[in-house]
Amino acid sequence: MPWNFDPGRPIYSQLLEMIRLQIVSGRYAPGEKLPSVRDLASEAAVNPNTMQRALTELERTGLIYAQRTSGRYVTEDSDLIASAKRTIAREKTGVFLQEMKQLGYGPEQVTEIINTIDSSENADQNVSDSDAEKK
């Protein structure tokens, strides 16, 4: 199934985010070899050149590196991965808090709501998180 994209932004930057998410969530383990550009492009149903551009940009963040003849690998630096994970979490939370602010809820009220939901539906939160990652 082809991946879904936001119309207003370049596809390559969205691909970059998706693969980054796959790395920080553990779909690709540290040190693991990534599929070839062609295979990844085929999986996402995108132009290989676009996928190539996304991967090149991702290399710059250090999360992946290229071995000249054998392809691309996820970094073994688990600290880097963890820090990327935190950064993404902060970004998403920031966006979330902004949306809550529009509703009129400040951070303390949001924390209250989270605690209420968390205690009654613990498992569901995780399931919907991993659904969002797969997209």
Added chain:
Amino acid sequence: MTPVFECSHITKHYGAKAALSDINLTLEPGRIVGLLGPNGSGKTTLIKLAAGLLTSTSGTLTICGERIGPLTKSKVSYLPDKDYLSGWMSVSQVIDLFHDFYENFDRVKACEMLNRLQIDPEQKLKTLSKGNREKVILILTMSRSADLYLLDEPIGGVDPAARDYILQTILTNYNESGTILISTHLISDVERILDEAVFLKNGTVSIHSAVDDIRNQYQKSVDELFREVFAC
């Protein structure tokens, strides 16, 4: 590097009407380009000119630096919008035909792909369903390692599952140093596989740009931009 497709002041008249007016377009090797425009904008005319089925009223068109002729035809793999193979031929006969005439035809690959679709090679083309017939022709077209692929509305009139299959086939089978020119009006399906988009409006090129640049510049997808540019 020689551009794989170069159009200079191409004009094509049908009687008094100009289907194409002063088209200047250059395509580099290794790109997937969308030729986008509404019906009647001249997409098919431009493609037929490149394939050698029409001659322009004025202007020059070269493929890999050569004028249209037997040499360019061996480098161009064309998928027309219509049914053009003899219905009485069997699938294997058509494969033999392509194998005979085109050196760059990969027979093994074509047979493999047909196998995966479970299409019996001994079946006559006219007995295949429309969808299967179109898949067969697509397979034949993409099994050639050409310098230029001309696909005229490859996903028009086809169900969504078949569309996915067709786009997958295009992506996984083209020759990476070759260029694919896809003419379509179903842009949202095709946008993700394009490098560049060419908007053809009333026989002239109104936009020619990389897809990412369009998204950056206009803050919208090519599909959305198209709807704006070609609003009725």
Added chain:
Amino acid sequence: MLKKLLKKDLTATSRLFVPMLLVYVTASLIAKGLLELFISAEPETSGGGAISLLFILSAMYAAMFILYLFACILMTVIFIIYDFYKTMIKEESYLTHTLPVSSKQLLNSKMMIAFFWQCVTMLVTIVSVLMFMAGHINVEQIKEFFAPVFREIPHSYLILSAVSTVLSLICGTLTFFASMAIGHLNGKHPLITSIGVYTGIRIVMNVSSAVFTVFFFYNKLKYTISSASYANRHVTANIYVNYGNYIWNILSCLCTAALIVFFYWVTQYIFAKKINVE
């Protein structure tokens, strides 16, 4: 490449010609059978006696058979035109004109295949005529019939006639091809335009030929070239020996050859440089 084109065209045209010829062969075998039946039963059915139903049906069959023979000659022309039209101008032209071959090669293949089938049809017809004669008319009688002709007409003239026939066949085919090539330039109505062009060309050709012939033979009109009825065969033979006729024939061949070159060039030029497939 030409061999591959020949193979392709031959396969496509066989689908039309082979059934037609098979039907002809079968029909002629049946006709031969009926003929034998009547010749052996002759005393009962000819001359005054009761006309049997079999006789009437056989006479009808014979009439239909002869009509079919003429139809075959017509079908040969129609099939050739149909194949050319379908593969060079209609849908299949999308395949033909994107093959990596020159328009000359395409045309050469079409011409060779057309000539091939014309020869095959002629051969089959001649063989069937011989088959009818077999057992009733022997070689001696044929020789005797044609003897005066062969005696008085120089061999070179016979060769000239043969060459002239072949050239006419080829020219005829090319006239159709050139008309269709010119006709297809009119994208909206290629068929009507082709027919119009062909009619125009034919009229011009026939009128020119008639004018030229009358002009040429103005002095010699006293020789009425009547049909070679059996009684007049000596007279006819005399006419053929007349050198005027000879020169006329050579000039006619040259004109046909020139037309062949012209039509060939027009057709291949149109498809190479002016192609306009809808």
